[in-house]
Amino acid sequence: MQTVLAPRPFNFTHFFVGFYLILFYQFGFLRLRAKATLILTLCVIAAIVIAQLLTRAVEPENFAAGMFYLLNVAVLGHSVNVNAERHVRERYVAVQALAHSNGALQVANAALAQKHDDLELARRDQQIRSDALIALREQQREAAEQASRAKSRFLAAAAHDLRQPMHALNLFLAAADEALEARDIEASSRLIGDARKASVLTARLFNGVLDLSKLESGHVKPVYASVDLSQVIDETVEQLAAFAASRGVALRYGRALRRPAWVRTDADWIPRVLSNLIANGIKYADPSKTGRSTVIVGLVRMPNYVRIDVLDNGIGIAPEHWDAIFQPFVQIGNPERDREKGLGLGLSIVNAVVALLEGHRLELKSIEGRGSRFSVRMPVADQFSLQESAISPVEAPSPQSASSLRGLYVLLVEDDSLVRASMEALFARWGVLFDAVRTVAAFDELLQTIERVPDLIISDYRLPEGSTAHDVVKLLGDHFSRPVPCLVVTGEAGVSMLGTLAERSVLSKPLSADMLIARMLELTGVPARAC
Template sequence: MSIFRFTSETESKFLKGSAAPGAVRAWLVDILCWPARFEDPRVEREFTEDYGRRFADFRRAALVLGTLIWVCFGFWEISLAQESAVFRPYFPVVFAFRCAGAIGATVGIVLAFRLEFHRDTVAHWILLLGLAFMCLCLLMQTVLAPRPFNFTHFFVGFYLILFYQFGFLRLRAKATLMLTVCVIAVIVIVQLVTQAVEPDNFAAGMFYLLNVAILGHSVNVNAERHVRDRYIAVQALAHSNDALQNANAELAQKHRDLERARRDQQTKSEALIALREQQREAAEQASRAKSRFLAAAAHDLRQPMHALNLFLAAASEALDARDVEASSKLIGEARKASVLTARLFNAVLDLSKLESGHVNPIYTSVDLSRVTEETVEQLASFATSRGVELRYGKTQQGPVWVRTDADWIPRVLSNLIANGIKYADPSKTGRSTVLVGLVRMPNYVRLDVIDNGIGIASEHWDAIFQPFVQIGNPERDREKGLGLGLSIVNAVVSLLEGHRLELKSIVGKGSRFSVRMPVADPFALQDAAISPADAASSPSPSSLRGLYVLLVEDDSLVRASMEALFGRWGVLFDSVRSATELGELLQAIERVPDLVISDYRLPEMSTAHDVVRLLAGHFARPVPFLVVTGEAVASTQGALPERCVLSKPLSPDLLIARMLELTGESARAC
């Protein structure tokens, strides 16, 4: 009777509204800590026997119901494999664990009807082992299934198992809590090892899983405590009518508390389910958008790659036929296809970096007037080739200082101007114009790019900023652009603080794209010379003749191609594949290299930073260093400046220009 009196006294204090810390702690103990065993071992043994007999049939029914639910989810997976091409390759191994779980549950049902299932200890072992095996099967499905299905279709199954475990099987609170803690620990360890579930989804899933575990445990504690109290009340009935009345009153009060707790749990569960559905829908929409983007990127990459393969095959046959003129022409066409592939690939990488948050803007004071003049001058020949007059309407003299990123804002301006040139109205031959202007306001500067081209219907204003969307190019002619320029513009402007992009357009009249930028202090940190990456003049490889270069590249194909270029340019070089080989080479060379070119990620878990440390330890003065890499975030993983990092693929002209810059007398050491 001592446990029963402790519970009643604590509950009475809480219901009277006591705000004392001791009462709050007692209430938390009452809610979350499993009930203590009866002090009398005989009473505890009799209670356990009664508990096992009372819920034996209920547990058998719950075990059958859980097996049916597990099997029903197997039909859902079959349907998913039929509908989803992404999930289909993973279906056999995922479904194998579904079958294994069904077999394990069937074995549990057989044991429940054959063994002494009415004994609480036997029932607990069967049910706990069965639940552990089900969680193991579901965990393997989560690890093996592809993203995002492993979260949206499998990880959420742990919620159902916890609901089932706490609500149907009438297990003791301590046993269920120990099993739950072990399962959650295994889930976290497996995630840390495999990273199967996306980190954001895993964090959200674990938050809800812990909430479900806490709520279920509290309900389980209250349920077991209720059963124990009821048992005490029934025993007290044999001793006195007064004890029976008191026990009935307390049981009635507990029943009301449990009903309120049940309603609260139901409300919270419905809210959790609704939130999970919203997150699932958002994840599916993001997945569909990413799939469309990848499909469009794959389509546009296949075209120039296909042309490149065919041109090279034709050039090879022409060389075999000793037709030098035809082979030279075909190689030129192959190079055009290669340049187009590189442009598209780099544009996709830029957009991916911007949207994934891997770009950290560096704000400086930029003379927007000078950037605009340079960009207009560099795109003038392109406008002339399209029969478009490109003008810069300068409204005032002197610099126009804005606070922006000196590397990205020229890209924005270049893409907007190029977009206006590409979509000139063919019916306005001789009158097609693109006007670029700056409007200075008290707190911001507005950059306007105005054209009298074909215009954009209002229903397409949002769509044109999506990747690979070109309203006037349904046939996807790459001569009209890649369909990524405005997407990059929108991503850059969204990333930069205090910037805003505006669009006004009339079909048949033209369009105006405006970018607002905050005014900057002209005496703050100023930008270096700015020029769009695509507009650099073509340097001569003869300027590199006689340079001594160390090349560190683990990919044999890339290393061979760069060695071939160096040989044609007259560059002296030594090449190695790893930092270890570079260390051995440095002990043998007799000349300080003019430049070191390295991939970022190298064998033996080393990177370009290890190469920098090797050079610093061997040479007394800094050696110019250039990283040529396929890593999307190499420049943010250490102290490598942007100008010392080039992304693969890159054009030979850009490589020559950067080598000349880094080896020139006025170049800063990297």
């Protein structure tokens, strides 16, 4: 076209300016990729060179000059395009990196939000735990205060009830002393008998308080065995029959139900539970039902448990008092605290024993004015324990006579001078030969001098110089080749001689003379003689 428009010689400057513009547009406005642009440029230059070779339209000198500038423009354009592409790539990489950073930041923000939520949840959980701990501490503090108040009330009631018979005992003894000075033997004997009744009541009350204290303190460990509950009921009913008759109460227990009922329980505590429940029904007979007052003892056998029911048609208990009657010294129908109606500890001991024994449960149903039903549920003994450790309660011992002890030789270890003097006085009245010391060291010296093996050792548990009854038993074993029975009489709760002496070789103070006689005869193996 240039050949047609412009005659020879062509103005190569006008000829190449068009190519320059093409290259400028190609490199600048089109913004092609550097490699593709370079290839396209080379193709254009090659086409120009081929056209020149074919047509010879431009003089070689002018063509060379024009090509020089054209090549410079191509180089400059290519360098600009390369820089532009590099800048675009860098921007693209930066944009991608920014997008990636934004994505990572969003993930981090989400993770931070999750951690914040977890932290808030943990804070709330910690707050809930703190509140629960504070509430628990408050409950424990309140429970401790209630226990302290209950213990204070218990001690106050115990002190009050102990003062009464002790006060009567002092007055009876003072009156008996004056009667002896006046040589009124009949009056002094009667007053001493009354004093002994007050003393027995004091001992019963004190022992009841000790039993309840031991049960609540956890010092009592139940010894489970298979026990024939039917025989326990038989013996308990027989023992309380006279008491029921003296109160005008009919005590009934169906003999048709007296086939064996083996249960897993403690053979020592369950008779006391039953005795307290029956005695409670007898004591609270309804006065308006004279001649019709009845206490019925029932036995219900089930596949997995046996239940004792003690029913009475007495005064009954209002529902609002059902919890209170199991508290120590609480007697709903005895506001004047008449000791003839009991000590107010029976149901407390029953409740503590049943709570201690595994698988046992105490139930109460009562209607005011119509009567009450106390029920104790206990597990049936399995066949293995029934074959291995079946125990039938021993029959109640017949009344013992102190004359059976005459001629026995007893060593007494007791540090309290009053207790030691009282024991010596009893031994002298019973015809018991004895030697008495107050310390373990004195007992050791006594063992070196005696010529007769003692029939029995009676010792307090806590002795002077940090010694105990364990030291007494050890000295006996070291000195004598054959076993010598030992009886520990202590005023401390929770004393354990396990591994040293049998459980029946430990008695708690105070104890009655009859109990002391019975246990001395049992340990020495002396048969009781008729009174």
